[in-house]
Amino acid sequence: MAMENLSIQERQLNTIDKEYIAHVRKSDGSEQLLYDHLTGTAEIAKNLATKIGLPLSGELIGLVHDLGKYSQAFQTYIRDSITYDNYKDLDLDEDEEAEILLKGKPKRGSVDHSTAGAIYLYEQFENISTSRIDKITREKTKIGQGQLLADILFICVASHHSGMVNVVDKEGNRYLQNRKQKEEDKSHYQESLTNATNNDVFSHLDKKVKSATLKEFTNIIASLLVDKSSTDKQKDFYIGFYARMLFSCLIDADRSNSIAFEYPSQAHLLNYSRPDWQTAIDKVEALYDGFANKAKNSPPNPINHQRNLIASTCYETGQKAQGIYTLTVPTGGGKTLASLRFAVQHAKRHNLDRIIYIIPFTSIIEQNAQEVRDILEEKLADGSYVGDWVLEQHSNLEPDLQTWQSKLIMDNWNAPIVFTTMVQFLESCFGGGTKGVRRLHQLSRAVLIFDEIQTLPINCYYLFCNAINFLTSHANSTAVLCTATQPVLNSLPIEHNGSLNPATEIVGNRDQLTELFDTLKRVEIHDHTEKPKDLDSLTDYISENFDKYASTLVIVNTKIWASQLYQSLAESLPEDELYHLSTGQCALHRKDLLAQIRARLKQGLPTLVISTQLIEAGVDVSFASVIRFLAGLDSIAQASGRCNRHGEMRDENGNPTKGQVFIVKPDKESLSKLPTIKLGKEQMENHILPLLSQAENRDKHLLDPNIMTDFFRVFYITDFAKQQMAYPVKQTDGKSFGSDTIFGWTSNNSLNPAVDNDNASRLKNGQFPKLWQSFMDAGRAFKAIDAPTKAVIVPYGDEGRMLITALYGTQFNDKDFYKLVQKVQQYSVNVFPYMFDKLQQEHAIEQVRDTGIFTLSEKFYDEHMGLNTVGDSKLGFIEGF
Template sequence: MKKDDFIAHKRKSDGERQLLHTHLSEVGEIASSFARKIGAENAGRLIGLVHDFGKYSQEFQTYIKSATGEINPDEDDYVDAKGMKGKVDHSTAGAQLVWQRLNRIGKAAGQGELCGQILALCIVSHHSGLIDCFSMDDRAVFTERMRKPDEKVHIEECLLAADQAILDAIEQLANVELVKELFGQLRQFVDFEKLSTCDYFNLGFFTRFLFSCLIDADRLNSAEFEDPARLEERLKNATPIPWRIAIERLEGHLASLVPRNYVDELRREISDNCKNNADKAQGLYTLTVPTGGGKTYASLRYALHHASHHGLDRIIYVIPYTSIIEQNAKVIREVVEKEEDVRPWVLEHHSNLEPEQQTWQSKLVSENWDAPIVLTTMVQLLEALFSGGTKGVRRLHQLANSILIFDEIQTLPVNCVHIFCNAMNFLTQRCNTTAVLCTATQPLLNELKSPDKGQLTIPNINELAGDFDRHFIELRRVDVHNQIKPGGWSAQEISDLAVGQFRELGSCLVIVNTKAWAQELFQRCAEQVGKSQLFHLSTNQCPAHRTMLLEEIRTRLDQGLPVLCISTQLIEAGVDVDFSSVIRFLAGLDSIAQAAGRCNRNGKLKDEKGNLIKGQVFVVNPDKESTGMLKDIEIGKDKAERVLSESHEDVLSPDAIKQYFRYYFFDRADDMTYRLEGNKSHRDDNLLNLLSDNPRCTEFFLDRKPGEMTKLPLLRQAFMEAGRQFKAIDAPTQAVIVQYGKGRELVAELCSAAKEFNAHRYYQLLRQAQKFSVNVFPNVWEKLQGQKAVHEVQPGHGIYFLDEEYYNESFGLGTEPVGTMSALIA
């Protein structure tokens, strides 16, 4: 076969070939540019160069040419490509090549073995997601792949067939100099003399980071070959970010704001403190601001100045709820984006509007966070850090040379605490990343019960806002009433309290723990309150729907018109609304504090005589509430009730919040490793173990197969098993596009773009569709499928839309056509 006859891909639209040596060289260059951020550019180039080395085999070339019609069914070489899909191994050859070259270097110290294993893992895993080193079924999976026989891998055949330029490049990279360079990097964050849990985690996370560089490089190159407009767009955006332009626009906007009262004066002070701290070194910081203290502008001001000072690539806002993403994105766009800009400043990525199983189409259009300012969810961030497969991990490398702004960090899932802390320490200490933990209620991630398992390293001087205790006192705008009573409050009693507060003070917000209670109270209040004055908010409504409702609520509140809103907890963290009264169902004290931040937010509440007064916050315990399966809420309620019963002068004071987190974290210490109880191997384990030294799997392997290994390798992780087990939320959700407002047109356009598969248009439409999607839990998804209420935009794409009659204007998505109200509870 001629050297120019080896192909990597074939363009769907016009049949143009991408030659294999071109794909390998280009992926090597892109991966190198990504890995340069952590000083591993040569490692990045090597894994890019050899990731598809196995495609030089006759077996693969026959397969791809049969699949693309270059070999006709009546020719002797033709094979049934559909039957062979996924069965032709083209990833092991390159992995074995690198493993064999590096494994022998520095044998006594094991340096080449470790470096070879890291790079070979990335290469061999680039279609499946990182494979296990040792698995939970007692196999040395990585070792098995490196011993896979040549008749199945074809490494010798590929060496003979490969382009000389590719072989020369491999020869120049896979040598002792690379081992010295790579091992020198590893020594900076791993103590090889006394390896700890955190050291093993760091080795695994470094591997995952390089893997991310390879996956994104491979996906980008494939997408840009399929759609050359994507390449033009990326090259156009490759210039340094003009942070000074954004700074001038923000500073100009802030200068135009005239303080109206003491709250505004304090917000300006906090914002100035953030700006003044922006020139400090990169690292981990806290931004502890009382609710309503102007966190959005303050954090943006810090981030823009910090990014400009340190020459960073992007700012990533990590936010718990999509409702806050929409609000903050709007605020930031209004300040920094102008029509004349060459590229948009802001990217919102908050939906899992991607198929669970990657398709060739989804690989071309999935989001990789390549924008100056990205707003995403904690779920998406955690999936980039820890999920299996290749979908989420491609975004991980974008966290390097960036600023991460964690809005409402107290919402971090408890089971992720140790692995999150280890990941943040790695990023901030090794990847030129700055992380800022924003909240009114800091969750003490630097004071954990088991620091040896990973806790944040945050110096006390790294608080950006200044004197929080003084700020808290000066921003105290509410009185909190503990209304917990034996037996709890009935639905009628709570609705009567809400309507009473609404009539007395003009506005009232009720925040509940479940969607069922939100609907129950809404229906009861609807019997006493006019339709135009009553609102319902939950995650059953798509972002565009919630945004419209919140805008209407804000407008009415600003005009002094009566508003009664019943909402799930989506409204309590960071949503900019200002009610005179708030009723909060008993929950964690951090949630109660956040709910209080929606009351008298701007300090303007006055009595009949015009005197400033405090807002009223009531904490109630409903008599019948199904939160038994929601462990975080149940334990939070218990610890909050304990603090509420103690003699704190103010139950929302900094001391009370610290005490709450001490109680809460002490009880949850065993959960912080992400426990895997009752897993398939019938032995308890946890994700921290699987992602570090994996002691149980290696112990069982040695017991079951004595003598098979004389020495355990340093990389022992069960990466694939950890990825399978990890879920950023307890129950995985499926995104579905709803036909609300513009969603109807989007569904029609998506179906059309999917059928023709115009990649560029499809990508744009998917971005727009995020605002019209709802994330559905498995039990609801099953019901919708049973009703034949969901459909793929095109068979095999994995993107779904909902029949129009299953979306209700008041409550959002339901499991029965509109009219069957009880089915809207989900």
């Protein structure tokens, strides 16, 4: 709509509204000019997108993402909201309003302000093409065309409030095409474009900028397409992942600019400069120098000798090229410190931004983070630390549908060394909405250390492998897969889905690995599964074992068995000798219990612990004996790592002796909700245990890395495993959508009729590559199938209760609220939806205003068991309140 075509009334409105605004600060009513928000967001997005080689694309999507706010409809809307003091969730678009209605919440007014910018960028690039000489074939081909760039830029801008939209949906509807054709009265495109042009928003955007943007994009896509090791399906996945990475840059830039305006006192939290890795290197090397000096004055210890060899190898490998590495080390081999030694060397060598530790369970985040923090930060007398090296992310406290406030308190991994969970990593890579994806760009230019990689959910195998392939080949990152039980991710059974790219083992070749495991063998494993045991038999069996060894750890597969055994044993054992651990306890509760357990073990006091499998992946405890319910070999090996962990056990003559591990089988066990454990258990019974009973294998042991490889190879070729690896999609009623998978929806969508009909023609018309993904459907299905948990803050201890009180008493715009949210993460328990609903029905949880943070009533939390849905808990640790 040209200015001369505006009505007199519209001209008067433009005269009155000389300044277009983007946001209004709720605390004092200050207005953020739209021009300032757009240019500020563009600057941040450009800097972030530089990491993935697309700075100009990042700048453009930042510049136009809120173009629709130049419409009179939006300006009237925002000013009415100010007038009526109803400035809430003003950035919701129509698509997100639909989500609100689906959840049964009341509809609030909104104005679409993202489609306009998306249409603008699409029109700038849709008809531009470029040619390039293929370095391998020397042929001139059309790749990286403007059409593909136009689609990617459109998706990024159109999606920045709803999460990435579909190109086509699961029913075959062409959502993206329809969104491009949105009517003027809903998109306000021409009106917004005219007003933005009059305000010099596009003053620097000329043909040279567009040409440079396309050239930069073409170079990126060309490097992807000439990769002969990737299938076409993988290349489609990588193109979609590029789009998601660029989208991440926009989301973080938009949110960060908004935070800086809304909460100026918190703006410093958004600033980030690459750390001085040499400082970290000096502190790590000082630690190892101390180890060396101590070893000179101590008797020879083969375990410490092997740990030093591992650490030395990590030091040397840290100087090598970026890529994928494996670090296969027996439990107790010092993986955390050795991997840190590798990471700081590697980060400096390649000028990287951060190190991210991805850990399977929140239960070991604090343990590992503290180990690193003790090295790099100064600990004060009150237990706090000075330094900004380490960030811990214990849980996800934001709601599924974010409020304006929750968007602002989002943690975006803005620290040199981050500890997070595999769940959060996968949510960032594949989850729906804008919550997790904001952090995704932080996975570029980083060292990614995956601890206990064998715990990776089997339905995420292909998604994970291809994400790592992308990050290491196209995003300047290095991945290290750490475990004592290395899964064979580089030879998965369905070839066209793509396995992990070749990895380099840091420790060495197969013979060196075998020697290492033989040297560090500290236990004997006994198979007592011949006769299944009921609750009474198991209680007697455990009691006899405890009488003999005085320190016994029992690891079960389900919370029900943990609870039953604990209660059964509690009838005859002193309270101070018996402990229970499960994910029903918050991280700090488990930490305190583990501290008590370690203290008793160190003093040689009788200690019996009943735990779910959360204790077997990386938790630093050492028992004389371990009893493990039958499960996969990887679980048994990890459980063995909690026995004689440091080789400290001695006989009466002072000679080294081995810990004792016993495998047992319960008579009844419901593993229907734990299919991976069930399958591992079956493969142990049917293949591995019979294999070891053969004469030629009797000199081998269960912890031999060759036996572990055999286990995974047998595991992967089962029908269940092959069906699960690409993340099969099911409806909410449990019925399958056919053969659809999330990996398919995020790659070439080959099972979608709308896509299949175009596949034959896309090469003819020069439109390869082209986007085909069902991004939004994939994001929703990923969360639905994964049965996402919700975090609830529990009243554990005096401080936990006081922090909950502080949450309700602190205003959101208070400068300390962000820090308060970080503190309460260690008081959170993740509960599944059915449990969350039950707690709501019992009025056991309450929301802190509209932040999406929930707290638990004290009578629903027990000092022994943790979360107690009955509501008759005994909180002995908060007496006095």
